[in-house]
Amino acid sequence: MRLLMRTTRKVAPTEIGEKLMAALEPRLDAIETDISALLRFRDTPAGTVRLTVSDHILHEYVWPALAPVLKKYPDIQVELSQENGFIDIVEGRFDAGVRLGDDVVKDMIAVRIGADWQPAVIGSADYLDKAGMPSHPSELVRHSCINIRHSGAGPLYAWEFEKGAEKLNLKVLGQLIYNSVYPMLASVEAGYGLAYVPDNLAEPGIRQGRWVRILKEWSPVFKGYHLYYPSRRQMSPALRVIIDALRYRSAG
Template sequence: MNDIQAFITVARERSFTRAAALLGVSPSALSHTMRNLEERIGVRLLARTTRNVAPTEAGEKLLLSVAPLFEQINSEIERIAELRDTPAGNIRITCSDNAAEDLLRPMLPAFLAQYPDISIEICIDYGFTNIVSERFDAGIRLGESISKDMIAVRMGPDWRLAVVGTPEYFQANPAPLTPQDLARHRCINIRHSPAGSVYAWEFEKEGRKLNIRVNGPLISNSILHVMNGALDGIGLAYVPDSMAQPHIEAGRLVEVLSDWSPMFEGFHLYYPNRRNTSSAFAAFVDAVRYRGKIR
């Protein structure tokens, strides 16, 4: 049974190195285990090359048939574990780095101190990750982008984006008065996923909406690096106001076009259903739930 569980891990990860790290064994030992399993069964389960490993047709059939059974066993064991006095377990979350910084970082110290048997795994990702297929417990997104078949729990207030640059930048360049003026400025772009397009800056004023594509010397998939680019004087950045405000108050950044900045629905924690919610996950949801006023 342990060997089959190891096979499931290798088949899913398609890498002896990654699977070995998850299982806590060496890649060579794991490869030896797989060869012994194939010899006992009498069928080749994995196709190996110098760089890749993938299940054969027989391996794919075995994976599809037995993996759900192991998941059911693990689920039942977790349910039994719920009978213990304190919540325990690992919670996997996918989110952007600014959501992790603004929403998770402030609450984690107290939460993990209160629940020492709970561990939190945070995966930074700007793409629209499928939390079910990637085996995440939940994700964090803006409320407007969450599928209707998901349960969504608000984590923070509505917010807006702010166009910011350093005082030195604006000493050398006139401040834009309209979004169209950004065409004459160096702007720092963000591309949320490697295959996606560069984000078009969204503006709104008195019911008029504009999507402006800007150009500049730097593109990142992380809003933190976009912010750092603005702080370093590379150009203008369009970042959440909560990130920019401390730097604005300290005089490191100056905001422009504030009357054009639209409001966005706050971040939400989202997950598939409540039927398999563990006490650890329930405690986490309660800890991140937004209890303030919505702007």
């Protein structure tokens, strides 16, 4: 079956060749359109970025930086999976995750998104009036403490303390266990005991007199939150935009 007629001066389609070209032309146009779209996708921030973050990170760090980016780049879609435990982002098919700097595995690329911070032990004034004011972390074993479990099958989080050369990791007991930090604050205010929470969450309630901070001199310094991802190779423009938006910039 001949599709082309050739002479020494030109090449022309046969009748069958013309019919084949007419049949293929719409498909070739569609393929060209798809290729152009893929090339734009390669160079323009677009597509879906999947992130795994904890509730505290999401509300206090990620969303405030992300909101204006999504308005600027309407073709970017962000899927946010709220997980408090550590997640294998490769196995979970996430583009990136956010956790404390010390928790990021060594083979990941890490970008700081927040300053160092301290935990705060807080309790309502009514609770402390009844239960007493502890002067040393070891006294917390006699108090009702509100616990957090970061993953469903994982252990309760041990409260960390540090003063000079002395370091303590304490397992505390109480009536309530959560997997999110935010309901802990409501339970503290209602007088159900003491909680160990990030200082930026504790400060507004302290200023408003809703609870009291104790053992401040025993608060360790935690390395700030970091966004981490497997490789810079083949990074999408959308992920690059999000990383730049979240990157920590010191006020100084």
